[in-house]
Amino acid sequence: MRHEITLKINGDLYELSVEPWKTLNQVLREELNLTGTKLGCGTGDCGACTVIVDGHTVVSCLTLAVEMDGKEILTVEGLAPSGQELHPIQQAFIEKGAIQCGFCTPGMELSALYLLKNNPRPSENEIREALSGNLCRCTGYTKIVEAIEAASKKRKTRTPKSKRSK
Ligand code: FES
Ligand code: FES
Known part of the structure; x- marks a missing residue:
């Protein structure tokens, strides 16, 4: 049913x-x-x-x-509903080279968003802890952690807004 x-x-x-x-x-x-x-x-x-x-x-x-x-x-x-402007976390992932095959990236970025909403200035250990449920086979994690640190420094961890209702 x-x-x-x-x-x-x-x-x-x-x-x-x-x-x-x-x-x-x-x-x-x-x-x-x-x-x-x-x-x-x-x-x-x-x-x-x-x-x-x-x-x-x-x-x-x-x-x-x-x-x-x-x-x-x-x-x-x-995260980037207009398709024009990336979310600061996405931009940081690109700038820091935190994406290789990209398979883990959506989950990583949403875990990062959750972290930065609740802890805007996390330490490296706190970032690694927050990503403990997200596995990456390519990057070795260092660049992902750097990207999240960079995004936290920009202090623009905006929550994406609703665009419209269907
Ligand atoms: S596909 Fe859901 S945790 Fe791996
Ligand atoms: S970039 Fe390939 S699994 Fe993370």
Whole structure:
């Protein structure tokens, strides 16, 4: 039996009919084509599927879509909603060379956003702790940590605004 749910994603309202076993990751990627959210391990270990739900990071691969009814979700697409101007965290990742294959990047950036909202000037150890649930196979983490330090110094960790409702 399908369930009717309403999600607010990156400021847009979506009314969906979903099977009870579908994960948030499946709905984002397969039904809404929001493929910025990645699917890596599918078991809650890599953090590639991280999104922000009502202000908290969650792994979308282990989250059932039906449990998200009425919630507000931010995906990486919502970091730069206009497509013109990158979020300062994204800009810092580019400037510091913190992206190689890019698979971990959306989850890393959303974990960074959550960190900087709650701790605007984190130490290196606090950044590493905040990223402990996000795995990267390419960069060795140093440049990612540097990027988040750089973003924190810019003090522009704005929360992306809603753009419109559907
Ligand atoms: S895909 Fe969700 S934690 Fe790895
Ligand atoms: S940049 Fe490739 S997994 Fe992190």
